[in-house]
Amino acid sequence: MKRHLLSAADLTREDAELVLSTADEMRSLADRPIKKLPALRGRTVVNLFFEDSTRTRISFEAAAKRLSADVINFSAKGSSLSKGESLKDTALTLEAMGADAVVIRHGASGAPHRLAHSGWVRSSVVNAGDGTHEHPTQALLDAFTMWRHLGPRNGGTLDGQRIAIVGDVLHSRVARSNALLLRTLGAEVTLVAPPTLLPVGVDTWGVETSYDLDGVIPKADAVMMLRVQRERMNGGFFPTAREYSRRYGLDGRRMATLQDHTIVMHPGPMVRGMEITADVADSDRSVIVEQVTNGVAVRMAVLYLLLGGSEPAHTEGDDL
Amino acid sequence: MCAQPAAQHDHEDDGSRTVLDARDITRALTRISHEILERNRGASDLVLLGIPSRGVPLAERIAERMASVEGVQVPVGSLDVTMYRDDLRLKPARTLMPTEIPPGGIDGKVVVLVDDVLYSGRTIRAALDAITEVGRPKGVQLAVLVDRGHRELPIRADFVGKNLPTSLAERVRVSLEPHDGVDAVQILETTPTHGKEAAR
The missing domain is CATH 3.40.50.1370 (Aspartate/ornithine carbamoyltransferase)
Incomplete structure (x- = not known):
């Protein structure tokens, strides 16, 4: 090291x-x-x-x-x-x-x-x-949490595991560190965000990107929700909080489309009702406290x- | 294995000589198992803790022998002493080995530490420190496969497979199934180094 x-x-x-x-x-x-x-x-x-x-x-x-x-x-x-x-x-x-x-x-x-x-x-x-x-230490603890949950059914590694990172990627240091580390560990990362919240040059990160949350999460092995970092925003990145929540928030309906083993993660602090609903945050799939x-x-x-x-x-x- | 009646002092290609072969190790472990049972009047209250890496398979084998003699399964665990070593600061940060304390814990039990080679005694000192942070056993005893002398601390073993007088220029290499694919204790002639074997 x-x-x-x-x-x-x-x-x-x-x-x-x-x-x-x-x-x-x-x-x-x-x-x-x-x-x-x-x-x-x-x-x-x-x-x-x-x-x-x-x-x-x-x-x-x-x-x-x-x-x-x-x-x-x-x-x-x-x-x-x-x-x-x-x-x-x-x-x-x-x-x-x-x-x-x-x-x-x-x-x-x-x-x-x-x-x-x-x-x-x-x-x-x-x-x-x-x-x-x-x-980087947040990425390591996220990878550790995934490895503990997904590793045992995947030969002890994260090779080929599909990880969806959803939300305000533009302002997120967590997303960047996770994308880099998870790629090193062999996982396949998909960033899901509205076009305004994806950073310039994201195509060089070696990850997939998508604007369609419903198309990505049924295949994911782990879904990581990101907080919308309003303190770093000085423009209109999306029309309303409610519209953002509708399209990019994880609620009970979307959670029902996940595979049985899929875990839900959040680096914290989370805004309940914005990127994640309370019933998802408190569900059995949620490993947020374990993180x-x-x-x-x-x-x-x-x-x-x-x-x-x-x-x-x-x-x-x-x-x- | 069985076709080597007297492996003692056989010189191998790499300049090592085998001092204990598979059958010698088996006999030594059987004797140690009986001695532990005799000293403690049975297998109740015993916990075997192997010091990784080679101490763990030795502890498991001793527990197997005890199970066949007494019909009691003695709890076996492992105790990593890396973070308690007094030379931690002298080398690059070392990889940790697993510590697994049996479910019953060690409070009020007799802990038998098991290691492959007793040399300076510093590993055992570290293990004694590690034990105090896990619990308070009734007593601690030490079983080693080989005692090669050159103690630097006032520590001795209770159960010894073989006393092996060595010079500081020699290294003792313990190989155990399934880790190394073969059971053997060998002495290698070498100049003192700071390698792994020399540190034992």
Whole structure:
């Protein structure tokens, strides 16, 4: 593995499978009386969050703490960041404090890349979501959830599994990271969205696209609904919320057309009644709550593989 | 297999010499199984935990022998000690192996740790740490197929298949079915390396 996790495209198939199998071991920790491992004792993980986040920050914090690392939370509100400090000066501060890993969430696409490659810090940088670009640990936890549910009936891999990612692909870092990672793992991804919510250049992602939700989901093995990110919208992307919901929302009627084994996913936070109805979100097919549990295990695996040894774990795909 | 009456000190093509063949290993495991039963006066309260990777098939075989002797199925599990090792920071991050604690847990039980080679004792120290986080057994005992000496910590085995005096320049290679396709314990003459076998 590389020293930083900035993009889902940085992961080879061997890397990604190592994260999944490691996460599987981490997940069994939840059944033990003492939910703690000593692997990162004495290491410091800084959560640097320039954008609001609940589950990702808490998930990283729980993951680091279960591995016995010291965690420092740094959020934009109530810190020098709101006084106008630059990313560089913040990074130099973190470096001076001796951070071993920086988990960064930033509103600007590419901020984690800048932090990792500018020479400001020596620590590993983990991208926890940058703008509309990438969110690799979310993609890993989504892949892990699919692998747990779909793997056993498919020879333990996601090869050839059909994954539909539905909704606001344009503003979604989750969709991009998932498309990249799932392709690495051999799955067939179809992005379903209105034409206005598909990004320019989506044809280079190596995925199918469709405007017709009803035509795609009966063949899918997993359906991932995306939130409509109204805070990032400054124009008319669709006529009304109700029309969007009618054409691209997952309701009970559409859910009835799914195959028996198909799972329904959502990276959260979800807007019930918009992209997904309450009866679907609370149904047996929904693995949305499990995604959160798996998020901690996957982030533990990532932190362990990056920081657990003298250098990140070696996989067969590495140039040594 | 049966056509090798005395495999001791046979030199193989790769410079290794076989010190235990399949039948020697079978006999050693049978004796260890009886010794464990004798020491603990039966198989009740016992839990066998193999240390991956080679300790797990050894623990399973010991449980099979016990089942045929006592008619009781002793719970078998595996205990990965990777994250408890004191040399974790000295090498690239290592792949984790499965930890499977039997459904009954280990609280109040006698845990018998099973490993292939006892060397520095550091793996066992890590295993003792790992056990305390899983539960509180009544006692912990250690069974190993080979004790090759050179202890760096005050740790000893309760049940030993074979004491094998070695030099630090030698490596001990344990091969077990079905993992390796053959049952054998071999000594390889080599200069000390930081390879996997040398670390045992």
